[in-house]
Amino acid sequence: MREIVLINITGEDRPGLTAAITGVLAQGGVNILDIGQAVIHDTLSFGILVEIPDNGEASSVLKDVLFTAYKLDQQVRFTPVSESDYQQWVGGQGKSRYIVTLLTRKVTAEQLQRVSSITAKYGLNIDHIDRLSGRMPLDMPADQGKGCIEFSVRGEPADPVALRAEFLSVAQELNVDIAFQRDSLFRRNRRLAVFDMDSTLIEAEVIDELAKAAGVGDQVAEITERAMRGELDFRASFKERLGLLQGLSEEVLEEIGASLRLTEGAETLFAELKRLGYKTAILSGGFSYFAKQLQAKLGIDYVFANELQIVDGKLTGVAVEPIVDAQRKADLLRELAQKEGLRLEQTIAVGDGANDLPMLGLAGLGVAFRAKPLVKQSAKQAISTLGLDGILYLLGFRDRDGQD
Incomplete structure (x- = not known):
């Protein structure tokens, strides 16, 4: 026998x-x-x-x-x-498979215990656990470390909505990020990544910086904050804020452009996406003047943003149509995917504001990056702990892969 x-x-x-x-x-x-x-x-x-x-x-x-x-x-x-x-x-090999990704500055036993307990609570069995991040020195500063643990789990969650809500709650409590996504063919076969610009690719809201220079900083900042939280219609708030910039000198644009700082991990992310054959795009409710500077710096393929109308060296404060609002971003994502011959499941969208939610929901992988609470709750995935290069972990990318 x-x-x-x-x-x-x-x-x-x-x-x-x-x-x-x-x-x-x-x-x-x-x-x-x-x-x-x-x-x-x-x-x-x-x-x-x-x-x-x-x-x-x-x-x-x-x-x-x-x-x-x-x-x-x-x-x-x-x-x-x-x-x-x-x-x-x-007989169990046909069961659904999911990937749970823990992103943190430093991995602790408590983090692993909480994640594994939640997966078990909702009827998921852990098949594999892998470390995607590199080896971390013991003396690494707390705010510079990068830790990522990937769990491959099998089964169908008893209550997917409750599972995601519990992951989000624990992530906020422990100051970590927890991503939950289906382990499908498309996870490692995505080829288009689109990004919001302000407070996503750069560490500022450019319109707020322009407003400070024009002496209307507080007024514009308040409108911006309410719009990002989803309390105001983007188109109306955009026109209102832009109108307050009327008469601002064109020379100020160059000064502000030179002062803008890239978000942590942006250069690493775009270098790797380019190496992996991705097409990239900026879909921004901000301004093309600054987006094109980022395009040159990061090697981005497409830029769609709002135009600043300038007459006699000064901003007119008039919005130039078409305005890149929430629906326009989603439409552009669909158009770019079609142009590149891709399914929407093969796309990634990243943004931080309420006006990014339609494109985040449309993309195969939608990531709310350092976003407002409403956006984090509504998006498929969220990253607040690490830099933009943390998105690579959601693709199954290992730190050592970047050394090949």
Whole structure:
């Protein structure tokens, strides 16, 4: 009678170990049903599920595995598996799979405990846990570290809405980000990424900076804040704010443009997206004058933003149609995807304001970046802890991949 056995091997990792063990199994004519191997801090954990033919050699094969492992200074455990248990395991391979991604400045046991408890509470089983971030020095400053742990989970959550709400609550409590997304074909096959500009690619709202220079900073900042929270219609608020800038000198634009700072991780993100073959775009309710500066600096393919009308060296304060508002952003995302021959599932959209929500909802991966509470709650995913390059982790990108 054939036997099914799970072989677990642990010990100090060394070259040739896998070849030695599988070589013994090969001599016994063994079939491999499942296999997995991980190395943590030079310590090996190697599991292999085997089917040993009904030829009377089972005890001999396992004895040879034990002897070979002993010579390699490894510990071995054999666990018999019944055919009914094996068939039940095979039957589970059609279950849905999801990816839970934990992003933080420094990974703690409490963070892992809370995430794993929530997945279990909603009926999800963890299959794999991987560290995507690089090795972190012990003396890394608290505000500069990057930690990312990816959980591959199996099953269908009992209540997806409640699951996401609980992840969001824990993320706010522990000052981490927790992403939950279906593990589909498109996750690693996205090819277009579009971005809001103000407070997303740059650490400022340009219209507020212009307003300060025009002496109407407080008035415009208040309108901007209410619009970003979703309390005001974007088109109306945009026209109102722009009207307050009437008469501002064109020279001020150059000064402000030179002072704008890129958001943390922007240069790394765009360098990697370009290396991976992505097309990128700015879809901004801000101004094309500044967006084109970013385009040159980051190598962005497309720019769609609002034009500043200038007459005799001064801003007129008149809005030039078409205004890039929430619906325009969503329409542009759809048009760009069609132009590039892509499905919407292959797109990424990133923004921080209420006027970004339509495009975030339309994209395959919509990310609310350092966003207002309303936007974080409404978007599919949110990143507030790390920089823009944290988006790479949501694609399954490992820090070491950037060194290839």
